[in-house]
Amino acid sequence: xxxxxxxxxxxxxxxxxxxxxxxxxxxxxxxxxxxxxxxxxxxxxxxxxxxxxxxxxxxxxxxxxxxxxxxxxxxxxxxxxxxxxxxxxxxxxxxxxxxxxxxxxxxxxxxxxxxxxxxxxxxxxxxxxxxxxxxxxxxxxxxxxxxxxxxxxxxxxxxxxxxxxxxxxxxxxxxxxxxxxxxxxxxxxxxxxxxxxxxxxxxxxxxxxxxxxxxxxxxxxxxxxxxxxxxxxxxxxxxxxxxxxxxxxxxxxxxxxxxxxxxxxxxxxxxxxxxxxxxxxxxxxxxxxxxxxxxx
Amino acid sequence: xxxxxxxxxxxxxxxxxxxxxxxxxxxxxxxxxxxxxxxxxxxxxxxxxxxxxxxxxxxxxxxxxxxxxxxxxxxxxxxxxxxxxxxxxxxxxxxxxxxxxxxxxxxxxxxxxxxxxxxxxxxxxxxxxxxxxxxxxxxxxxxxxxxxxxxxxxxxxxxxxxxxxxxxxxxxxxxxxxxxxxxxxxxxxxxxxxxxxxxxxxxxxxxxxxxxxxxxxxxxxxxxxxxxxxxxxxxxxxxxxxxxxxxxxxxxxxxxxxxxxxxxxxxxxxxxxxxxxxxxxxxxxxxxxxxxxxxx
Numbered sequence: 158x159x160x161x162x163x164x165x166x167x168x169x170x171x172x173x174x175x176x177x178x179x180x181x182x183x184x185x186x187x188x189x190x191x192x193x194x195x196x197x198x199x200x201x202x203x204x205x206x207x208x209x210x211x212x213x214x215x216x217x218x219x220x221x222x223x224x225x226x227x228x229x230x231x232x233x234x235x236x237x238x239x240x241x242x243x244x245x246x247x248x249x250x251x252x253x254x255x256x257x258x259x260x261x262x263x264x265x266x267x268x269x270x271x272x273x274x275x276x277x278x279x280x281x282x283x284x285x286x287x288x289x290x291x292x293x294x295x296x297x298x299x300x301x302x303x304x305x306x307x308x309x310x311x312x313x314x315x316x317x318x319x320x321x322x323x324x325x326x327x328x329x330x331x332x333x334x335x336x337x338x339x340x341x342x343x344x345x346x347x348x349x350x351x352x353x354x355x356x357x358x359x360x361x362x363x364x365x366x367x368x369x370x371x372x373x374x375x376x377x378x379x380x381x382x383x384x385x386x387x388x389x390x391x392x393x394x395x396x397x398x399x400x401x402x403x404x405x406x407x408x409x410x411x412x413x414x415x416x417x418x419x420x421x422x423x424x425x426x427x428x429x430x431x432x433x434x435x436x437x438x439x440x441x442x443x444x445x446x447x448x449x450x451x452x453x
Numbered sequence: 454x455x456x457x458x459x460x461x462x463x464x465x466x467x468x469x470x471x472x473x474x475x476x477x478x479x480x481x482x483x484x485x486x487x488x489x490x491x492x493x494x495x496x497x498x499x500x501x502x503x504x505x506x507x508x509x510x511x512x513x514x515x516x517x518x519x520x521x522x523x524x525x526x527x528x529x530x531x532x533x534x535x536x537x538x539x540x541x542x543x544x545x546x547x548x549x550x551x552x553x554x555x556x557x558x559x560x561x562x563x564x565x566x567x568x569x570x571x572x573x574x575x576x577x578x579x580x581x582x583x584x585x586x587x588x589x590x591x592x593x594x595x596x597x598x599x600x601x602x603x604x605x606x607x608x609x610x611x612x613x614x615x616x617x618x619x620x621x622x623x624x625x626x627x628x629x630x631x632x633x634x635x636x637x638x639x640x641x642x643x644x645x646x647x648x649x650x651x652x653x654x655x656x657x658x659x660x661x662x663x664x665x666x667x668x669x670x671x672x673x674x675x676x677x678x679x680x681x682x683x684x685x686x687x688x689x690x691x692x693x694x695x696x697x698x699x700x701x702x703x704x705x706x707x708x709x710x711x712x713x714x715x716x717x718x719x720x721x722x723x724x725x726x727x728x729x730x731x732x733x734x735x736x737x738x739x740x741x742x743x744x745x746x747x748x749x
Contacts, residue, residue: 280600
């Protein structure tokens with residue numbers, strides 16, 4: 158299956174499961190549940206859940222058993238997008254082709270919807286045990302990994318350094334820090350989650366982590382490139398915003414050609430990390446290529 | 454031991470443990486870790502952790518075994534305080550006697566510090582198993598309870614209804630909703646956490662839940678009363694702010710005498726819920742009285 162079809166198929170699974178897991182938008186307080194669902198169902202690519210499925214397959218696990226857990230990844234991702242777009246942060250008016258959550262529901266509701274989406278992610282993971290799908294030991298391991306990827310030494314830490322770097326000249330290693338934390342950490346956690354629930358050995362987990370970190374970097378480099386070369390129509394969000402805010406990006410620090418070369422290097426390193434895996438890891442390999450070559 | 458001394462003793466335990474668990478304020482990114490610690494160590498009463506300890510004692514458990522887990526309660530509590538104080542929400546300039554987090558670190562950092570404190574709470578709970586202190590089954594149960602208490606049908610839901618009620622005439626049952634969600638849910642979860650980790654039977658958990666819900670109501674009623682009758686100096690936060698913002702409170706809906714009577718009713722119902730417990734539940738009984746009679 159080509160990666161587009163794989164993402165499409167897995168995306169539909171995730172959308173249906175998220176719709177079932179999240180409180181109905183008519184549930185009280187209605188405004189909050191509407192706001193929580195608004196950005197969540199605005200057509201995200203569901204790359205993180207797909208990576209979790211593909212990682213489970215790569216180690217011989219059954220991806221159907223981790224649909225709920227993969228939803229938690231999308232909840233964390235959406236929570237960070239909603240908060241990043243806030244006026245006090247990146248002040249972005251568009252996301253996934255629609256007005257940002259705070260533009261539609263107001264700032265207070267956007268902050269609270271983000272807060273509740275984060276909470277919901279951990280609740281769903283805790284329920285992975287209570288509904289009998291997984292061992293409690295696996296669930297606490299995954300909750301720890303997801304929390305580490307999201308918190309002050311993960312996504313939130315990356316966002317802080319990103320905000321503090323605006324308008325400043327920063328070194329390539331600081332840019333690496335921002336990328337590996339803001340984007341790489343959750344992508345790597347997605348791959349590791351799939352590995353753990355798929356029954357990976359510690360050695361396999363270590364390779365999966367390496368793969369995840371590399372495609373995390375590749376993903377963000379392509380994001381930076383698309384912010385310059387992509388079209389708002391295709392991307393569904395404002396382009397040129399990094400430059401407008403004088404944000405440090407790979408193209409701004411090492412040039413457009415350098416950035417493209419670096420993206421390919423990370424792609425190659427991601428493939429190298431999977432050398433000991435057989436063809437059951439092909440979806441991981443194809444998603445790596447998709448991430449590196451995507452136009453949106 | 455009188456409840457003040459008990460809270461003092463347990464508060465010191467919690468402060469020392471929080472200091473040990475949280476990333477050092479010199480840890481990168483420093484600004485974020487400073488902001489996370491700022492409101493957390495501004496002299497909170499640590500009532501929620503104390504309730505968890507007292508509930509564990511009430512069922513014959515050893516409270517020393519749940520110090521880390523009780524810290525998670527304080528992290529969740531502090532995260533909600535920081536976000537509630539934001540300009541887009543309650544716009545409060547003071548908290549625990551000091552300028553609010555956003556007044557010192559700015560809005561973006563206050564949002565992110567709150568986000569990271571929530572994440573940290575779940576990480577600490579997940580670590581309760583990995584550091585060998587508790588069964589994984591107990592930890593996922595507690596993570597679920599804490600997530601339910603915090604999310605869209607808990608604290609966040611209560612805050613949404615609270616914000617939407619500002620300046621409006623609301624019915625007493627809507628006020629009950631706000632209180633039971635904004636304040637009651639985490640207080641009840643604290644008591645239940647202590648019960649579970651202390652080895653309570655399902656019947657004991659049910660009584661503890663009832664106790665927790667009642668003192669949660671009593672706590673918020675006293676908060677409303679102190680906002681009218683208390684002094685800013687003693688409370689460490691602005692008084693009269695409910696009236697200024699035309700917030701619905703018990704005194705504004707059922708009058709000051711009615712509010713005081715209602716507070717005592719909830720206190721009595723909390724005691725009733727503990728009828729089948731022996732004198733090991735005395736700290737729970739004393740904390741209930743302390744909550745009802747407190748001046749700050």
